[in-house]
Amino acid sequence: MTEPTPIGHGGRLTVDLAALRANWRILATAAECPETAAVIKADAYGCGIARAAPALWAEGCRTFFVAHLSEALSAREAVPDAVVYVLNGFPPGSAQAYRDADLRPVLGSRDEVAEWAAANREAGPRPAALHVDTGMNRLGLSVPDALSLAGDPMMAEAGFDLLMSHLVSAEVEHDPLTDHQAAEFARVRAAYPHLRASLANSSGDFLASCRADLARPGYALYGGNPRPGRDNPMRPVVRLEAGILQVREVEAGATAGYNARWVARGPRRLATLSLGYADGYPRASTGRGEAVVGGVRCPFAGNVSMDLIILDVTEVPRDALRRGAPATLIGDGLDLDTVGRNAGTIGYEILTGLGARYERVYRD
Ligand SMILES: *Cc1c(COP(=O)(O)O)cnc(C)c1O
Numbered sequence: 125m126t127e128p129t130p131i132g133h134g135g136r137l138t139v140d141l142a143a144l145r146a147n148w149r150i151l152a153t154a155a156e157c158p159e160t161a162a163v164i165k166a167d168a169y170g171c172g173i174a175r176a177a178p179a180l181w182a183e184g185c186r187t188f189f190v191a192h193l194s195e196a197l198s199a200r201e202a203v204p205d206a207v208v209y210v211l212n213g214f215p216p217g218s219a220q221a222y223r224d225a226d227l228r229p230v231l232g233s234r235d236e237v238a239e240w241a242a243a244n245r246e247a248g249p250r251p252a253a254l255h256v257d258t259g260m261n262r263l264g265l266s267v268p269d270a271l272s273l274a275g276d277p278m279m280a281e282a283g284f285d286l287l288m289s290h291l292v293s294a295e296v297e298h299d300p301l302t303d304h305q306a307a308e309f310a311r312v313r314a315a316y317p318h319l320r321a322s323l324a325n326s327s328g329d330f331l332a333s334c335r336a337d338l339a340r341p342g343y344a345l346y347g348g349n350p351r352p353g354r355d356n357p358m359r360p361v362v363r364l365e366a367g368i369l370q371v372r373e374v375e376a377g378a379t380a381g382y383n384a385r386w387v388a389r390g391p392r393r394l395a396t397l398s399l400g401y402a403d404g405y406p407r408a409s410t411g412r413g414e415a416v417v418g419g420v421r422c423p424f425a426g427n428v429s430m431d432l433i434i435l436d437v438t439e440v441p442r443d444a445l446r447r448g449a450p451a452t453l454i455g456d457g458l459d460l461d462t463v464g465r466n467a468g469t470i471g472y473e474i475l476t477g478l479g480a481r482y483e484r485v486y487r488d
Contacts (some may be wrong), residue, residue, distance in 0.1 A: 129367030129448045130483035133348035134398040134431060137363050137482040139171045141179040141269035143359035147345045148178075148183050150357060155329040155339035161187035161322075163342030163365045165195055165211065170404075170478040171346055171361065175486050180345075189230075189340055193218065196227045209253050209286070213263070217425050219243035223250050230255045231282065232264040241281035253286035254279075254319070258308040259301060260292050267308050274315040287312065287319040291334065294327035295352055305331040326350040356459065362475065364482070366399035368417070371437065371445045380434045381426020385410065392425070393438045396449050400431040404479035405453060406467040413466050416456040418444025 130136045152160035156357030162185045166360075168176035177188060177199055187207040190196045193215075207228065213236050214222050222229055224241065231237045232255035240252050240442070265273070272393040273279050287310045293299045306323065313321050313336075319437040323334040326344035328334035330351060337485045349356035371392050380386045380394060397415065405428065413424040418440045425436045437445055444468070454463055460471030467474065 129269045129398070129450065133481065133483040134366055134400070135453070135482045136485060137302065137478060138363040138365070138485045138487060139175065140359070140361050140363070141175060141486055141488040142349060142452060143361045144171070144176060144181055146181040146340075147361065148180055148185055150359075151191075151326070151329050151339065151341045151344055151350075155324060155341070155356075156332075156335055157324070157339040158337050159187060160329075160339045160341065161185065161189060161209075162272070162345055163189045163325075163340055164199060165189065165191035165197075165210045165342070166476040167195070169342060169472070169475045171475075172484065172486075173198045174202050177206070179488065180204060188336065189342075192260075193221060193227070194263065196222075197225055200225050200227065203267070211255075211263075211377075213255075214240070220247075223247065226250075228252050230263075230288065231284075232257070234265070234269070236296045237265075237273075238278055238284050240283075241278045244281050244283050249281075251283045251285040253281070253288055253322075254284045254316070256287065256289045256309070256312050258289040258305040258312075260290055262290075264289065267312055270312045271315050275465055284316070284319055286338065287294070287316050288322040288338075288340070291323065291325055292330045293332065294325060294331060295350065297351075297353070302328070302331065303333055309336075324423045343472055343475070346475055347460060348475065349459070352461065355460075360455060360459065364405075364453040364478065365450045365455070366397040366415075366433075366453060367434070367445060368395045368445060368449045368451060369398050370396045370447065372396075379426070382429060383427060386426035392436055393440075393445070393452070394425055395422075395437040395440075395445060397433045397435060397453075398431070399433055399453065400429050402430045402479065403481045404474075404477040406469065406477070407434070407473070408469070409463075409467040412468075413453075413463075414458060416452040417449070418459060419456075420444075421458070422451075 254265035322338035344350040347361040464471035
C-alpha cells in the first residue's frame with residue numbers, strides 16, 4: 125500500500141480508471157468492429173458503475189450493457205447520453221419504466237417481443253435489441269424462430285436496432301462450437317440485414333469469426349485475461365490490499381485458524397490480515413490462497429475466516445512485517461484469474477463478488 129492502511133475498513137480496493145480506459149482502447153482495436161461497447165452489469169463487475177461508466181464515456185465508449193433495470197438507471201445517471209441496453213430484457217408490465225428512462229431492453233422470447241411491440245404501438249416507437257440463441261440455451265429466440273419471424277409485422281413494431289447472440293466458450297482456443305455459433309449467427313443476420321449485429325464478448329473480441337458491427341466486452345475491461353493460457357494483454361484494474369494486524373511465531377505442531385486445519389511442520393511466523401470472506405474474498409481459497417508481503421508470495425495458513433486471514437510469512441524479511449504493513453491479495457503479480465483458480469472458481473466471480481466493505485479508492 126502506498127498509503128497507510130485504511131482506518132475504519134479491513135481492506136482497500138483500488139480501481140485504476142486509467143487502466144480501465146486503456147483496456148477499452150485495446151479491446152476496441154482488437155475487436156475490429158465499427159463500434160465497441162462496454163458491459164457494465166453487476167456494478168461494472170464490482171468496480172462501480174458511477175465511476176467506471178463516465179471514464180469509459182470519456183474514452184469514447186457510447187454504448188453500454190447492463191443486466192437489470194436498476195443497473196440501467198444507475199448507468200443512465202452516470203452517462204446520461206449513452207445508449208443503454210438491458211440484457212435480461214424487461215419483466216412483464218415494466219415497458220413504461222424502460223421507455224421513461226430511454227433504455228433498450230434485449231428481447232429474447234415471442235412473449236417479450238409481443239409486449240414491447242404492443243407498447244410501441246400504443247405509445248410510439250422505442251428501440252430494442254433482439255437476442256438470438258445460437259447455442260447457450262439460456263436467453264434468446266431460437267434460430268428457427270428468428271428466421272420464421274423475420275417478416276412478421278410484430279418484429280417491425282418491436283423497433284429492433286440491434287441483433288445479438290452470446291458465445292458459449294469463446295475463451296477456449298479453436299472450440300468448434302464458436303465457429304458453429306458464428307455460422308448460425310450469420311444465417312440470422314442475413315434474415316435481418318437492416319439490423320446492426322453484435323456477437324463478441326471479451327474473448328470473442330480476439331476472434332475474426334466473431335466480428336460484427338458492435339463488440340460487447342466485459343471482463344477484460346476490468347483486467348481479466350480474455351485468452352486464458354496466453355499472456356494477458358489487459359492492464360490490471362483492481363488492486364486489493366489489507367493490513368497486517370499481528371505477527372506471531374509458532375512452534376512445530378502448532379495449528380492455526382478454525383478447526384485446526386493448518387499444522388506447522390516446523391517453526392513458522394504467521395501474520396493475521398484484516399480481511400475475510402465477509403469482504404467477498406472466498407473461503408474456498410483455504411489451503412490454496414496467497415498474498416504478497418514485502419515482495420514475497422505467502423500461502424494462507426488455515427481457514428479463511430469472516431474478517432481475518434492468517435498468512436505464513438516465514439519467508440518475508442522481518443522489516444516488512446510491521447503492524448499495519450500491507451499485504452496484497454489482488455495485484456503485485458497475483459492476477460484475478462489466479463485468485464479465481466485458487467478459490468476453485470473463475471476471476472469473474474472474484475471480481476463481481478468483491479464486497480462493499482472495503483475502502484474504495486479510484487485513480488486516474
Ligand atoms: C456478460 C455478457 C457479456 C460480456 O462478457 P465478458 O465475457 O465479460 O466479456 C456480453 N454479452 C452478454 C450477453 C453477457 O451476458
